[in-house]
Amino acid sequence: MRNEIFTLRFNREIAKNTFEMTLSGDTAGIAPGQFVNIRLDGFYLRRPISVCDYSEGSLTLIYKVVGHGTEHMSSLTRGARLDLLTGLGNGYDTAPSGLRPLLIGGGAGVPPMYALAKALISEGKMPAVILGFNSAGEVFYEEEFRALGADTYVTTADGSYGIRGFVTDAMDRVRYTYFYTCGPEPMLRAVYGKSVTSGQFSFEERMGCGFGACMGCTCRTKYGNKRICKDGPVLTKEEIVW
Amino acid sequence: MVNTQVTLSGLTLDNPVIPASGTFGYGYEFAEIYDINCLGSFSFKGTTREPRFGNPPPRIAETASGMLNAVGLQNPGIDKVIGEELPKLRRVFHKPVVANISGFSVEEYAECCGRIDREEGVGIIEVNISCPNVHCGGMSFGTSPESAAEVTRAVKAVTSKPVYMKLSPNVTDIAAIARACEDAGADGISLINTLMGMRIDLKRRAPVIKNTTGGLSGPAVFPVALRMVWQVYNAVKIPIIGMGGVTTAEDVIEMMLAGATAVEVGAANLVDPLASKKIVEELPRVMERLNIENLTDIIGGAHNG
Numbered sequence: 001m002r003n004e005i006f007t008l009r010f011n012r013e014i015a016k017n018t019f020e021m022t023l024s025g026d027t028a029g030i031a032p033g034q035f036v037n038i039r040l041d042g043f044y045l046r047r048p049i050s051v052c053d054y055s056e057g058s059l060t061l062i063y064k065v066v067g068h069g070t071e072h073m074s075s076l077t078r079g080a081r082l083d084l085l086t087g088l089g090n091g092y093d094t095a096p097s098g099l100r101p102l103l104i105g106g107g108a109g110v111p112p113m114y115a116l117a118k119a120l121i122s123e124g125k126m127p128a129v130i131l132g133f134n135s136a137g138e139v140f141y142e143e144e145f146r147a148l149g150a151d152t153y154v155t156t157a158d159g160s161y162g163i164r165g166f167v168t169d170a171m172d173r174v175r176y177t178y179f180y181t182c183g184p185e186p187m188l189r190a191v192y193g194k195s196v197t198s199g200q201f202s203f204e205e206r207m208g209c210g211f212g213a214c215m216g217c218t219c220r221t222k223y224g225n226k227r228i229c230k231d232g233p234v235l236t237k238e239e240i241v242w
Numbered sequence: 243m244v245n246t247q248v249t250l251s252g253l254t255l256d257n258p259v260i261p262a263s264g265t266f267g268y269g270y271e272f273a274e275i276y277d278i279n280c281l282g283s284f285s286f287k288g289t290t291r292e293p294r295f296g297n298p299p300p301r302i303a304e305t306a307s308g309m310l311n312a313v314g315l316q317n318p319g320i321d322k323v324i325g326e327e328l329p330k331l332r333r334v335f336h337k338p339v340v341a342n343i344s345g346f347s348v349e350e351y352a353e354c355c356g357r358i359d360r361e362e363g364v365g366i367i368e369v370n371i372s373c374p375n376v377h378c379g380g381m382s383f384g385t386s387p388e389s390a391a392e393v394t395r396a397v398k399a400v401t402s403k404p405v406y407m408k409l410s411p412n413v414t415d416i417a418a419i420a421r422a423c424e425d426a427g428a429d430g431i432s433l434i435n436t437l438m439g440m441r442i443d444l445k446r447r448a449p450v451i452k453n454t455t456g457g458l459s460g461p462a463v464f465p466v467a468l469r470m471v472w473q474v475y476n477a478v479k480i481p482i483i484g485m486g487g488v489t490t491a492e493d494v495i496e497m498m499l500a501g502a503t504a505v506e507v508g509a510a511n512l513v514d515p516l517a518s519k520k521i522v523e524e525l526p527r528v529m530e531r532l533n534i535e536n537l538t539d540i541i542g543g544a545h546n547g
Contacts, residue, residue, distance in 0.1 A: 001271070001274055001275055001515070002275070003275065003515065003516060039513065039514075043304065044304055044305065044306075044307055044308055044309055044460055044461075044509075044513060045302075045304045045309055045512075045513060046513060069304075085515065205299055205300065206299065206300040206301070206302045206303070206450075207302060208301075208302045208309060208311060208512045209265075209511070209512035209513070209515070211271050211515060212267065212271045213265060213266060213267045213271045213272070213511065213512060213515070214264065214265060214302070214311065214313065214512050215264070215267075215287070215296065215301075215313045215316045216299075216301045216302040216311060216313060217299065217301070217302070218295070218296060218299070218301075218313075218316055219299070220295065225295060225316070230271070
């Protein structure tokens with residue numbers, strides 16, 4: 001964990017209620033699948049947001065406006081200074097991925113797949129990506145994933161764009177060696193049931209601190225209690241109790 | 243040079259700043275980003291006889307100037323705390339710690355305190371009779387003078403370490419409970435634990451917290467905590483550890499003027515992991531500005547005004 005001050009460079013709506021925020025600051029120690037915890041004026045608790053992309057000195061976050069905190073975030077403009085805790089959570093382990101990992105992101109679970117896809121590609125692997133949304137207006141980052149060279153499938157629940165249905169309806173189209181997924185819990189459960197290999201799941205929970213101190217986000221696993229914020233947010237298929 | 247030292251029941255602390263139980267784990271997460279030996283002490287995560295998972299999630303909700311939690315005393319149990327956590331803690335913190343003990347029966351409190359009594363690194367035992375998030379235990383011992391006294395007597399019988407009873411603000415007369423603890427032999431009083439509260443999710447039309455209610459902490463509770471420290475200071479002669487929404491060095495001074503000898507910092511650690519360190523660093527500057535030479539001189543100082 002590090003405490004760093006970032007400066008906002010861009011903050012734009014890229015899909016319905018979905019914003020992409022680019023910040024400049026010290027990104028040392030950030031890894032795919034981790035999150036940052038952002039302090040916002042007028043709100044007591046920080047807001048945990050998954051890391052979408054990062055490079056030296058630059059951090060990209062994608063967040064959905066779901067409440068007053070994220071609404072406030074969406075109103076911030078260029079030059080705003082933000083207090084971030086970075087390097088939070090365990091992140092994805094790319095070691096077991098094999099040559100052809102499948103990345104499955106649903107809605108606000110899509111962003112962490114981007115940094116992960118980049119990391120896997122840099123290791124010489126060829127990830128396929130399934131992005132799931134409710135409808136066409138919510139789709140984002142399809143082109144960005146394609147630009148990385150990843151086979152990209154988009155599903156929408158109402159069929160208004162791409163494959164009609166859920167991410168699980170696209171899973172049959174891909175042969176994969178391993179999988180990584182992030183999204184709402186019903187989707188994670190469906191992926192758990194449908195998947196034919198081992199894989200890693202990224203979870204969400206209401207958090208107090210985001211760095212393992214308050215025990216506000218503990219879950220049970222086959223190997224004991226884990227804090228989503230510190231021992232997660234990524235858990236392996238083998239340890240999940242479903 | 244100002245003097246920030248304070249003494250609690252013979253234990254001299256470099257400064258009165260003590261991260262509060264449940265907001266600091268066993269110190270490791272904070273030791274990652276600063277040397278926690280700058281602290282006066284810290285109170286480790288509340289410990290029970292058996293390991294506890296705690297309450298189902300969500301356990302946390304935000305409020306205006308604060309937060310609710312219903313963690314429900316998640317902890318690995320006294321055996322693991324003594325066998326694994328305390329040795330690990332000793333590597334990152336070299337001063338005596340405050341051992342926070344909770345329970346569901348008088349016997350459990352006594353058993354855990356008896357075990358902790360043999361731990362060299364423990365300077366004070368803080369007995370939590372005020373957890374609002376568990377049933378059939380916790381707070382129920384801290385809401386009547388009789389049961390608070392009963393726990394105090396049982397614990398005092400098994401330990402020679404200073405015993406501080408941690409009281410609940412969810413009572414009608416906190417002074418009476420503090421007095422009962424003092425009469426039963428308590429060496430000090432810690433207060434306040436969290437205030438019971440709740441939030442409702444408008445979309446789901448259901449409580450945000452799965453446990454329905456949670457304990458309110460953060461700056462929102464500071465004036466209530468201050469008032470209760472003031473009342474307890476008037477009621478007892480034993481030292482008080484004041485807590486509840488303390489966020490700044492000024493808050494520490496205010497708590498001490500109300501009657502606290504030392505001060506615990508809780509929720510502030512969760513929103514700013516450097517909060518306790520910043521308070522320790524800021525304290526001498528605030529003392530100079532307020533012409534305070536010795537911090538001990540101001541304990542209860544506002545009662546003369």
